[in-house]
Amino acid sequence: MSADIYATPDVSKKVRYNRNVQEDKEEWEEREVEIYEATDAIGDDHTDNQPHGGGPHTERHPPALQRRPFRAAALCLAVLCFLMITGIIILSAYYYLVTLEKDQLQTRYDQLSSNYSQIQRKVSEKWCPDGWKRSGCSCYFKSEKTKSWFESREYCQQRGADLVVINNEEEQKFVTELGKDGESWIGLLDEQRNGEWKWVDGLPLTETFWASGLPHGDGYIYAATCCDQQGKWTQRRKYEPKKWICEK
Template sequence: MMTGNILLSVYFTLLQTRYDQLSNNNSQLQSSYETLSVNHSQLQDEVKNLKDRTEVTLLQTRYDQLSNNNSQLQDEVKQLKNRTEEKCCLDGWTRFGCSCYFKSEEKKTWSGSRADCKKRGADLVIINNKKEKEFVTELSKDGESWIGLRYEWRQSGSKWEWEWVDGSPLTETFWAAGLTHYDGYWYAATCCDQQGKWTQRYYSDNKNWICEKKMI
């Protein structure tokens, strides 16, 4: 009987020792797990911070590139403006925008007027917009002057059409009210009447004229 009790006591002691070992191992595992969790969280934070810093760096680099490009573009615009402003028109010519304009004091036919402009390295003025039209009107305030607009027979369209001397079509018009024209007659335009409007005249009429020469 005593022997059985001794065996039970030894067996209980072994079980208690095994339990204590397992309990200690569990505590160590729990501690390791908590340490790994903390490390994992720190690693995630480091990765996030690194990603944020990388994105900021990329954005800063892109911003610097755009700023540099904008600065270069501003320099080019300034240089172009300076070169344009440095160019002057010849004596007797008036500058407007990127062109020089010459107003004649004598009178010729439309063809004779254009020939004179050609000799000056220019052509009869082409009016592209309202601002230029107002400028040309001011040049012609003392009477009508030939401009580079003519009424021509277009073989391709088998009809008469208004066309500028550079071959471009007439898109914006400033005609005086009540004007008429007839197929078969050669007309050209003058600027301007007392209301600042274009008028239609025969090629053979003698008028002052306005030449235009591009600066660039």
């Protein structure tokens, strides 16, 4: 037994065991290094923030988890761009259609306006008797002969009309142009000799175009004529011979 105590110990098995453990550990570390080197090649930004050493307890994150947010952001951006482009295309198409429809409506309106003018001209020609001129909704006749105011009015009434009643400035301009060759009787009379002028339809004056200083009264019955050289009304004794203007 004492011989066994002092005998040289056999450490070959232990050495072999330690060597095997050491070799397995180195091989495992080499594999781990290779894995993390591949990871570093995919995402350098992430690995720069991690501690170096590559030990078995060093915290690492798989690169796929890090790339998912970037892929999602890129996908959202692509969808947003697609929607924007689609919206621009739709708006452009809508604008084109609206412009086209507007042009078509304008063309149609021009055609209708032209047709209306033609119809209106034809109706006017048939509406007003021969020798009468149309303005607005009325027909006007300018005589070439002369008569007293009452005789002139009788002539108009026999043709379903009366001496012209001037209601506004537009009609005043038309009558002035119609009677530019001299004064003509119009349907305005001071029959009561009191300065109360009335139209033949019984209405009082609302707008007047008298010449300067008119009207005036001196006991005679006056009637109005249109127009003097300035396109204004004058007053004449109703028995004077003048041309006349009828309206119906």
